[in-house]
Amino acid sequence: MYSTRFLGRKISVLLILILVVSSVNFIPSKIFAQNEPIIQSDSAILIDAKTGAVLYEKNIHKRQFPASITKIMTALLAVENGNLDDIITFSYEAVHSIEYGSSHIGMREGEQITLRDALHGMLLMSANEVSNAIAEYIDGSIEKFAEHMTDRAKEIGAYHTNFVNPHGLHNENHYTTAYDMALIAREALKYDTFREIIGTATYIIPPTNLVDEPRYLSHQHRLFNQKAYANSYYEGCIGGKTGFTNEASHTLVTYAERNGIELIVVTLKSEKQAMYDDTRNLLDYGFDHFEMVTILNKKSPVVSVPVVSIINDKKEYQGSIEVYAEEDFTCLIPKGIQKDNIIKRVSIPSELQTPIHKNQLAGTLDLIFQNKIIGQVNLITGDSIEMLQPVSSSNVDKTTYNFENQNKYLRIVIMIVSTIVILLVLFGILIIMINSSKRKKRRRYMSRSKLKFTKDIQKR
Missing domain, CATH: 2.60.410.10 (D-Ala-D-Ala carboxypeptidase, C-terminal domain)
Known part of the structure; x- marks a missing residue:
């Protein structure tokens, strides 16, 4: 009991x-606060980087083309599966399969750089041939890497995303949503290597086996790179990734931090200036209207x-x-x-x-x-509790057993004696009651006899 x-x-x-x-x-889609901003981008989302809570949304589940923000997914797989000091060799396909005039840093077939250099080239300058080379380094081919990207996206919870290449050049089957992209961006931010690279304003790739001159890289995100875009810089921006194709229009992922609060903004299908304006407004909204509270x-x-x-x-x-x-x-x-x-x-x-x-x-x-x-x-x-052990009859103390038996017999004797005493008491009470009744009858008889005797004398 x-x-x-x-x-x-x-x-x-x-x-x-x-x-x-x-x-x-x-479960609705977001946490509500007052004074939501008006957003021009076709799709946009603001989330808390720590918990993933949605703070603002607009068409966040609408299918869109991501363009070069795809490269965040490519970087995530590279960080998770690669070694930054490994050497990457550029294949013919990696260099020549990209569209003419698309973003690149002039890598040549057979040229070699480290994975660390490659990630900087891809994330800062959005180099498409570098994305291909990273894909081949990780999975052996661009096609297998694209499958890997989609599978990993679904593990994160990005169920409405499908990738067919590592760079984001247009393909009708290459798509995502603002919500999915925010999940991917948040997952990548968990890795210090990604944080370091995405937060690098300038970088130099040293001379290689085929090129004698260093390559100078500069971050293309206007809210982040204060030296290159002083008038557009946003206080607290810690990095991000730009994207553009004719079909996707402008896309943007932005990370920002103030007073221990980290926010992520994704805008899709926007105009160039509009995406920066929207991102700035959403970050202001997040920092101005929300606060960090310890719940547990x-x-x-x-x-x-x-x-x-x-x-x-x-x-x-x-x-x-x-x-x-x-x-x-x-x-x-x-x-x-x-x-x-x-x-x-x-x-x-x-x-x-x-x-x-x-x-x-x-x-x-x-x-x-x-x-x-x-x-x-x-x-x-908060503590440890051992399991109760069953008691075996062979381990019971004999003295205790005998004592218990003696107690049992003693109880029986007491019960018998008590019963006898009770019976004797009851018998005694019964005798007393009988004798008392006899005395009362005798007194009544004597009284009647005396009364009769007195009457007889009077008659005489």
Whole structure:
């Protein structure tokens, strides 16, 4: 049996689970705030780089051509699968399969550079032949690499994206959405190597085996490269990628950071100046109307969960254990909103079974704001609990056994004696009652006899 307090805890846990599960019926596309900007681009999105929460959206699931922002996906696969110091050799196909007049840095067939140099050439100058060479280095061919790109995109959650090349030159089957592109851009930003390269304003590729002169590279993103575009620079911009084809129009991915807040903006199918204006307005909107708030502290327990051991196919309760967030959780919410408005949805078993180890994964917790999941954290146990051991009859102490037997016999004797005493008492009471009744009858008889005697004398 377990205590009333323990039962109360178990009931509390079940109530919490029922309440939080029933609190969310649907998930809209974004977190709402006031004074949304007017955007000219056909598709646009603003997300929190940390949690992926959508802060602004416009046609974010509409199919669009990405153009050269495709190269963020190419860079992601290169960082994940390549070695920056490896040497890349440019093939005939890599150099000559790109469209005449498209972006390049003049690489030659048979020329060699490191993967590090190649990534700078691709991301800063949008070099298409370099994208091809990276694809061949990673997967052996452009076609296999394109399949790799699409598969990896779907792993990230970019389900409405299909890539057929590593550079983004137009193809009707090469498409994405603003939402998908934001997911890809966010995934790439998790890698320090990508951050470093995308945040490099200028770079020099040294002379190669075929070219004696160094190649000077300069970042083409106007909100980032302050030296080249002083009038367009945006305070806090940490990098990005431009794109253009006639069919795609202008596309842009931008990263920015202020006061610990990191934002990502994607604009698709836009005019050149409009995409920069839209991006600037969206970043201002994000920084001005949202704030970072700590929702969970890993040192504070989230909930208590009942603990059981299974002994001889029966549950033996061992009290409860507290579970904690695996890490602190902070997120962006509209300024002025109380963090108590964020719902915590716990997904955890109704009870945990021993043995339990400290920091063991116990479940997950979703954080929900305005019916949208804005983050998820793992829940871990705060302590260790060993399994109860079954008691074997061969291990029972004989003295205890004999003592228990003696107690049993003593109880029997006491019960018998008590019964006899009770019966004797009852018998004695019965005798007393009988004698008392006899005395009363005798007194009545004597009284009647005396009265009769007196009457007889009077008659005489």
